[in-house]
Amino acid sequence: MKNYSYKYDCIVIGGGPSGMIAAGRAAELGAHVLLLEKNKQLGKKLLLTGGGRCNITNAIFDVREFLNCFPQSKEFLFSPFSKFSVKDTFDFFEKRGLPLITEAQKRVFPKTEDSKDVLQVLENYMKQGRVEVRRNIKVTSFRKNDNGAIVSIRTSNDEEIPARNFILATGGNAAPETGSTGDGLEFLEKLDHTISKPNPNIVPLRSDTKWVHALSGTTLSFMTIRFKQKDKTRVKKTGKVLFTHFGLSGPLILNSAYEVKKLLEKGKVEASIDMFPDTEENELDRRVWRLFEKNKNKQLKNILHEILQKNLAEEFLKFPDIVTPDREVNSITKVERKALVKKMKNMTLSIIGTMGFDRAVITDGGVILEEVAFKNMSSKIHPNLYLLGDILNINRPSGGFSLQMCWTTGWVAGTDIGEKSAAKHS
Ligand SMILES: Cc1cc2nc3c(=O)[nH]c(=O)nc-3n(C[C@H](O)[C@H](O)[C@H](O)COP(=O)(O)OP(=O)(O)OC[C@H]3O[C@@H](n4cnc5c(N)ncnc54)[C@H](O)[C@@H]3O)c2cc1C
Structure with missing residues (x-):
């Protein structure tokens, strides 16, 4: 058996937010x-977060309330969050010269509104602790000893590097161009861990309905969307929607993707958009009637933009079951008008799937939580292996929850390894 001399207490694989803080x-x-990153730059995905502004956390300071946003994993996360919470994230960054501001929906950003500054804090933090950072090095495999304990990793330049502990912080599969290509999940399978199959999550929805594609680039700032299966509403959300050339996007849609995906696994999903969610059908009918009264001799196509956005009105009038656009409104019957109003509150489209990992914010899937000791984020199968951030099978909404999960799991793992190592060195 090879006799290793340990230069490193810990090798961190992956220079994303969770790996760097750990x-x-x-x-x-x-x-x-030692931190190994396969890109030539650290935190490539971190730099993209929040549209380059980095939504660093969400200002829900009560741990239980915060964890209500992690419905399937809150029981697991309570222990690490009781050690490093949202308040600790504020303290961590603000004490290091990066003040934070809270915006709508409690989303928190650095005051400088620049994700580069978040990366800079993490790089400085590592520098102060004399972390050895090696870029452009890809970890290719783990080596176990005869007893099954992990003793070293191999790299793309065929180096074998031993260490006492290993942190796997390679992320999930979302936005693979940033380096998160699921390498960690492959390693974990070989290390006898159970992986829940990765799927894109917080991701736009695909539709094959033509009017949706035709509205590409249009935003409806206030609507209700109902996702239906077998004519029953299963998910209902109110807010903003963005139409795209492939379907629907925007934060509300991204945050509906998980539930919609579950529905799609069971069968067809139809959606219905109500463009006037705070107006009853009768009231909307009176509004349309008043519009018609005011413009009796005009063609429908020339007045509808007074209550619908112009391009929306144009697409709306192409529906075959609507009166033809060039009809003078004085010729439109009460029944036809009521059908028009009904349609405004029920524009239907079909949902045929989600976009892929290249458009996803997070991964649904990863190492199953029962195999992780959340008190210190170590593997229950290999106690000197720690698992952080996106590699864990944890679903959550957008709004800063992902990065907070990285700060917490990274801090807890780093603390455990740091304390163990300090005891060894003293
Ligand atoms: C466009 C976009 C916007 C987002 N915005 C937000 C936001 O505003 N707020 C929020 O909370 N979350 C946001 N997220 C999610 C957030 O970025 C992730 O949850 C977070 O980056 C996960 O961090 P991580 O450390 O687990 O992994 P990652 O950030 O994925 O980092 C993993 C690192 O490991 C490296 N690596 C992988 N394999 C190897 C290997 N074999 N050897 C060496 N290195 C390897 C990768 O190159 C990568 O640098 C966003 C995600 C995307 C895609």
């Missing part, structure tokens, strides 16, 4: 840490 924290407590 590396910095372990080093701060005295561990000798």
Whole structure:
């Protein structure tokens, strides 16, 4: 059996947010840490977050309330969040010279509105702890000893590097161009872990309905969408929707993707958009009637934009079951007008799937939570292996919840390794 001499207390694989904070924290407590990143730059995905502004957390300070946004995993997350919470994230960044501001829906951003500054804080943190950072190095495999304990990793330049502990922070599969290509999940399968199959999540929805494609680029700032199966409303959301050349997008849609995907697994999904969610059908009918009274001799196509956005009105009038656009409104019967109003509150489209990982914000899937010891984020199968961030099978909405999960799991793992290592060195 090979006899290893350990230069490193810990090797962190992956220089994303969870890996960087873990590396910095372990080093701060005295561990000798090596971080390996396959890109030439750290935090490539972090730089994209929040449209480049980095929605760093969500300002729900009560841990239980915060974890209500993680319905399937809150029981697991309670322990790490009781050690590093949203308040700790504020303290961590603000004490390091990066003030945070809270915006609508409690989304928190750096005051500078620049994700580069978040990366800079993490890089400085690692530098202060003397973390050795090596870029352009891809980890290709893990090596176990005869007892099954992990002893080293191999890299793309065929180097074998031993260490006492390993942190796998390689992310999931979302936005693969940033380096998150699911490598960690493959390693974990080989290390006897159980992986829930990765699927794109927080992702736009695809539709094959023509009027939706025709409205590409249009935003409806206030509508209700109902996702239906077998004529029954299963999911209902109110807010903003963005039409695209492939279907629907925008935060509300992205945050509906998980539930819609579950429906799609069971069968066909239809959606219905109500363009006037706070107006009853009768009231809307009176509004349309008043519009018609005011413009008796005009053609429908020339007045509808007074209550519908112009391009929406144009598409709306192409529906075959609507009166023809060039009809003078004085010729439109009460029954026809009521049908028109009904349609405004029930524009139907079909949902045929989600977009792929290249458009996804997070991965639905990853290592199953029962195999992780959440008190320190270690693997229950390999106690010297730690699992962080997107690699975990944790679903959550957009709004800063993903990065908070990275800060928390990274900090807790770093603390555990740091404390263990400090005890060894003293
Ligand atoms: C467009 C977009 C916007 C987002 N905006 C927000 C937001 O505003 N707020 C929020 O909370 N969340 C946001 N997210 C989600 C958030 O970015 C992720 O949850 C977070 O980056 C996950 O961090 P991580 O450390 O687990 O992994 P990642 O950030 O995925 O980092 C993993 C790193 O590991 C490296 N790596 C992978 N395999 C290897 C290997 N074999 N060897 C060496 N290195 C390897 C990768 O190159 C990568 O740098 C957004 C995601 C996307 C795609």
